Amino acid sequence: MKRIISILMENESGALSRVVGLFAQRGYNIDTLTVAPTDDDTLSRLTLTTQGDDHMAEQIVKQLHKLIDTIKVVDLTQGAHIERELMLVKIKASESDIRHELKSCVEIFRGHIIDVTPQTYTVQLAGDSEKLDAFIEAVGEMGIMEVVRSGVSGIARGEKFLRV
Amino acid sequence: MELLSGGEIIIRALKDAGIKHVWGYPGGAALHIYDALYRQDDVHHLLVRHEQAAVHAADGYSRSTGEVGTALVTSGPGATNAITGIATAYMDSIPMVVISGQVPLTKIGQDAFQETDMVGVSRPIVKHSFLVTRAEDIAETIAKAYFIAASGRPGPVVVDIPKDVTDPSYKVAYEYPAEIKMRSYQPSDKGHRGQIRRAVQTLIGAKRPVLYTGGGVVLDNASEHLIALAKILNYPVTNTLMGLGGYPGTDPQYLGMLGMHGTYEANTAMHHADVIFAIGARFDDRVTNDLEKFCPHATVIHIDVDPTSVSKNIEAHIPIVGTCNSVLPEMIGLIEQSDSKPDSDAIAEWWQQIDQWRADQGIYTASRYEESSGNCIKPQDVIKMLYKVTEGKAIVTSDVGQHQMFAAQYYLFDKPRTWINSGGLGTMGFGLPAAMGCKLAFPDCDVACVTGEGSIQMNIQELSTCSQHNLPVKIINLNNAALGMVRQWQDMNYSSRYSESVYEESLPDFVKLAEAYGHVGMKITHIDELEEKMRECFAMKDRVVFMDIDVDRSEHVYPMQMPGGSMRDLWLNKTERT
Ligand SMILES: Cc1ncc(C[n+]2csc(CCOP(=O)(O)OP(=O)(O)O)c2C)c(N)n1
Ligand SMILES: [Mg+2]
Numbered sequence: 001m002k003r004i005i006s007i008l009m010e011n012e013s014g015a016l017s018r019v020v021g022l023f024a025q026r027g028y029n030i031d032t033l034t035v036a037p038t039d040d041d042t043l044s045r046l047t048l049t050t051q052g053d054d055h056m057a058e059q060i061v062k063q064l065h066k067l068i069d070t071i072k073v074v075d076l077t078q079g080a081h082i083e084r085e086l087m088l089v090k091i092k093a094s095e096s097d098i099r100h101e102l103k104s105c106v107e108i109f110r111g112h113i114i115d116v117t118p119q120t121y122t123v124q125l126a127g128d129s130e131k132l133d134a135f136i137e138a139v140g141e142m143g144i145m146e147v148v149r150s151g152v153s154g155i156a157r158g159e160k161f162l163r164v
Numbered sequence: 165m166e167l168l169s170g171g172e173i174i175i176r177a178l179k180d181a182g183i184k185h186v187w188g189y190p191g192g193a194a195l196h197i198y199d200a201l202y203r204q205d206d207v208h209h210l211l212v213r214h215e216q217a218a219v220h221a222a223d224g225y226s227r228s229t230g231e232v233g234t235a236l237v238t239s240g241p242g243a244t245n246a247i248t249g250i251a252t253a254y255m256d257s258i259p260m261v262v263i264s265g266q267v268p269l270t271k272i273g274q275d276a277f278q279e280t281d282m283v284g285v286s287r288p289i290v291k292h293s294f295l296v297t298r299a300e301d302i303a304e305t306i307a308k309a310y311f312i313a314a315s316g317r318p319g320p321v322v323v324d325i326p327k328d329v330t331d332p333s334y335k336v337a338y339e340y341p342a343e344i345k346m347r348s349y350q351p352s353d354k355g356h357r358g359q360i361r362r363a364v365q366t367l368i369g370a371k372r373p374v375l376y377t378g379g380g381v382v383l384d385n386a387s388e389h390l391i392a393l394a395k396i397l398n399y400p401v402t403n404t405l406m407g408l409g410g411y412p413g414t415d416p417q418y419l420g421m422l423g424m425h426g427t428y429e430a431n432t433a434m435h436h437a438d439v440i441f442a443i444g445a446r447f448d449d450r451v452t453n454d455l456e457k458f459c460p461h462a463t464v465i466h467i468d469v470d471p472t473s474v475s476k477n478i479e480a481h482i483p484i485v486g487t488c489n490s491v492l493p494e495m496i497g498l499i500e501q502s503d504s505k506p507d508s509d510a511i512a513e514w515w516q517q518i519d520q521w522r523a524d525q526g527i528y529t530a531s532r533y534e535e536s537s538g539n540c541i542k543p544q545d546v547i548k549m550l551y552k553v554t555e556g557k558a559i560v561t562s563d564v565g566q567h568q569m570f571a572a573q574y575y576l577f578d579k580p581r582t583w584i585n586s587g588g589l590g591t592m593g594f595g596l597p598a599a600m601g602c603k604l605a606f607p608d609c610d611v612a613c614v615t616g617e618g619s620i621q622m623n624i625q626e627l628s629t630c631s632q633h634n635l636p637v638k639i640i641n642l643n644n645a646a647l648g649m650v651r652q653w654q655d656m657n658y659s660s661r662y663s664e665s666v667y668e669e670s671l672p673d674f675v676k677l678a679e680a681y682g683h684v685g686m687k688i689t690h691i692d693e694l695e696e697k698m699r700e701c702f703a704m705k706d707r708v709v710f711m712d713i714d715v716d717r718s719e720h721v722y723p724m725q726m727p728g729g730s731m732r733d734l735w736l737n738k739t740e741r742t
Binding site: 009010013014017018021025055058059062063065066068069070071164 | 291295348470476
């Protein structure tokens with residue numbers, strides 16, 4: 001089962017490498033990883049996704065918590081949550097019927113075309129990972145040149161929040 | 165406020181952290197620090213002959229005293245030589261601070277001479293690490309390092325300090341923090357009250373209980389509480405390799421060590437138990453054997469200070485996260501107040517069963533090996549003799565191999581912190597430097613390093629350190645002319661094909677070697693001379709004595725769990741099994 005794990009940690013050199021190292025060391029995979037400082041710039045918020053059953057997820061959360069730099073760790077998939085990922089896709093679009101079809105596809109997926117050349121469209125799309133996968137599948141035939149995904153960010157639904 | 169250079173701050177902060185002894189080895193990146201060390205008398209430095217030994221010695225010091233050990237090394241090769249020592253301490257949760265010099269900040273990343281990314285290299289084997297980038301941060305970082313090393317589940321902390329940060333010409337105000345507070349690290353020791361209640365009920369209701377206790381009891385100085393608990397309940401106790409001494413080895417309620425080379429009675433009792441109370445133990449694979457077959461009837465109660473140890477290998481039915489020192493007294497209080505009492509009939513029956521197992525196959529009651537005779541000295545008999553001669557009161561360090569298991573089995577440790585071995589990492593070469601650390605801490609106590617001719621050669625150079633710093637340890641070399649434990653596995657699993665486990669005729673003359681270092685060497689080849697020579701050895705209080713004892717080369721360590729089996733599936737000797 002896919003897990004979205006959110007970590008609040010000290011924004012210090014070495015902290016990120018300890019998280020990444022922990023996964024390698026314990027034999028867990030990281031599927032996606034995003035990290036950036038929060039509104040409090042002494043803190044970083046890191047979100048990662050991985051696969052695992054309940055036992056494994058519990059171990060991962062405990063192991064992450066044990067790192068000296070981490071302040072809070074939650075498995076967002078344990079409760080209602082919102083997941084978002086940003087994707088930029090560069091697609092070959094030299095013929096007008098393809099340009100047309102792409103535009104409507106982008107509209108259906110509520111994306112934006114953010115750069116245009118005579119040969120290409122660059123599309124920006126946000127959503128959960130399944131939606132981004134679906135878009136890739138939909139435009140796959142048209143000639144994708146490059147895909148950049150940010151990795152998953154997540155937040156709990158409702159009143160719950162992760163803060164020091 | 166006093167102005168000090170970075171180098172001076174390091175030494176002063178060590179003093180203010182209460183550190184009296186530092187084991188180390190100098191080199192370019194650490195020279196400012198070494199100069200600061202030279203110009204003061206508060207912190208005593210012991211020069212070793214290899215950085216691995218500095219870390220093991222600091223480790224031995226810590227294991228025998230409970231204090232945080234300290235090692236100081238230079239960058240690059242100094243730092244990488246320390247790695248095995250750090251990994252050893254990490255696996256056994258030993259509190260330790262290792263300070264490493266680093267190339268100047270201005271050179272980091274340039275593949276400078278003797279540059280190694282120490283924080284990176286040590287990352288998976290430390291509790292935490294720091295790279296200090298300003299002299300102003302040194303004191304606080306060192307204070308944090310000691311706090312982290314000693315609290316919660318203890319472990320080694322690396323503090324990597326670039327040379328320019330220790331520059332003697334740059335002085336800053338020195339202040340040692342009165343208190344350390346970290347928002348990201350707040351170890352708690354109290355267990356959950358409700359869980360402790362449940363645990364007590366389950367424990368009282370047990371019919372076939374076993375207390376399975378590990379290194380956590382020793383690390384947490386909780387031995388007295390464990391004894392008190394075992395006594396009010398009258399339940400049997402078994403210790404892990406790391407837990408030996410946590411419960412007195414000569415106590416009638418003690419079943420001996422459990423696990424791969426544990427006693428028949430301990431492993432069999434575990435297998436049949438209905439309640440297993442794991443105290444500061446971590447269900448290591450050398451204990452459990454096949455997890456699927458582990459203790460099929462047992463409800464598991466588990467106390468550990470580290471939440472990641474709980475339900476990692478074996479699901480705990482009643483997990484309690486907390487220190488042994490806080491949880492055990494609480495449990496004892498609850499048991500004393502409780503209206504219900506242990507079922508004395510069931511417990512009596514359980515003891516009857518255990519006594520039967522002991523009588524049948526007990527390691528101390530049944531003869532598990534043929535006695536020594538003539539020139540055939542049994543390694544087990546050497547350990548028994550060591551026990552006799554030292555009256556069970558020595559601090560015994562060991563290396564890794566058959567000799568280690570014989571020492572663990574046949575020296576009955578009555579006190580915690582007297583059995584010092586590398587249980588988790590299994591580091592050959594640990595014994596001698598660790599013994600130096602123990603001897604420094606306890607100069608009036610006999611310190612014996614039980615070793616093999618393989619292991620001792622991994623840090624034999626420390627015989628020189630023993631001379632320089634007057635550390636008269638005794639070396640008990642069980643010389644079977646082979647990497648005995650390897651050979652045992654080759655006997656059992658590889659049709660006695662001794663691939664690279666023998667040395668042919670290349671072993672040194674250990675007596676001459678000891679003498680070359682200025683020590684006393686003794687060669688023992690006959691069982692009849694063992695006692696007298698060993699008494700002579702321990703009578704020489706201020707000399708290092710190297711006893712090179714020829715032991716039976718064909719001896720195996722038994723009992724031995726069978727791979728893929730349950731705890732009670734054991735080889736009892738070369739031909740008999742359970
Ligand atoms: C540094 C290191 N290398 C290799 C091993 C693997 N190993 C475990 S026991 C052993 C043999 C030890 O020989 P010796 O010290 O003579 O002890 P004996 O088993 O003969 O008593 C070896 C090679 C180890 N534990 N540590
Ligand atoms: Mg040997």
